[in-house]
Amino acid sequence: MMKVYLGVDVGSVSTNLVLIDEQRKILHTLYLRTQGQPIRTVKQGLSRLENVLSQQYQVAGVGTTGSARNLTAVIIGADAVKNEITAHAVAAAQIVPDVQTVLEIGGQDSKIIIIRNGVASDFAMNTVCAAGTGSFLDQQAARLGIPIEEFGELALKAEHPVRIAGRCSVFAESDMIHKQQMGHGMPDIIAGLCEALVRNYLNNVGKGKEILGPVVFQGGVAANAGMRQAFRKAVKQDIVVPKHFGVMGAVGAAILAQEAVQRKGSTNFRGTSLIKQEFATRSFDCSGCANSCEVVEINMNDQVLARWGDRCGKWENSLTNVEKIG
Helix, strand or coil, X not given: CEEEEEEEEECXXXXXXXXXXXXXXXXXXXXXXXXXXXXXXXXXXXXXXXXXXXXXXXXEEEEEECCCHHHHHHHHCCCEECCHHHHHHHHHHHHCCCCCEEEEEXXXXXXXXXXXXXEEEEEEEECCCCCCCHHHHHHHHHHHCCCHHHHHHHHCCCCCCCCCCCCCHHHHHHHHHHHHHHCXXXXXXXXXXXXXXXXXXXXHCCCCCCCCCCEEEECHXXXXXXXXXXXXXXXCCCEECCCCHHHHHXXXXXXXXXXXXXXXXXXXXXXXXXXXXXXXXXXXXXXXXXXXXXXXXXXXXXXXXXXXXXXXXXXXXXXXXXXXXC
């Protein structure tokens, strides 16, 4: 059976699973909606991959990333747990070895990663404002009655993109309505929105950052042709959009898992049998000192797997065999 490495990226909007081989070729990708239930979604993803894993592949290592990376690591038995910055930078460098700037916009947040000499030297994230994220674009497409798949293509038909205030999602929406009422065409309004969101990104997330090429654009919003065109226009250079732009965090996690297993020689992966296991989480306040830490506990079939959240380490007994950053 072929050895493969599994990368799992669990975010607030989507959960992505990726399988790569020893040469880091992407074999399978899977995109699921998290819907506020990361444990259920990860089990669902493994269930969908179970046949191919049992018949063709042997999982030699697993890596997790995303906002629920630590929780997922305990459930799945991860070999490497890395933050999104590291995972996206590693994936971009694998696809474009001389990449110097990574633009990443997902469903709920956006980030920029500056890479120099193959090392991530700087980054910034925006997790506060929805302007420019995939969820905001989905919302506007729905309000205009346009399928999100056609939203970006309409922007390419614009003859004179209107100027829209993109510094805030509320202002952007009200400005779009005003432009509609004035009689501007839909393609011009959509193109103007894309350009406004790119301006907002560069002025906030990219503020003070030197954007050098090659520039890689990844994350779900990279599917939007209007956003791709707006970025090219704003940074005055070509933008590389990887084939698997929507699951690059999971790709990076898989690569990092491969590196971790090569160093230690074995994997912590629990196997696909974990699909049948029952997991539960709970939280409690520790009264051991004035810190009153909120401790999170995860159980599998009523057996405590891990606890974390305490500052002193009194309750923590998790991730001892997992390489973790941040």
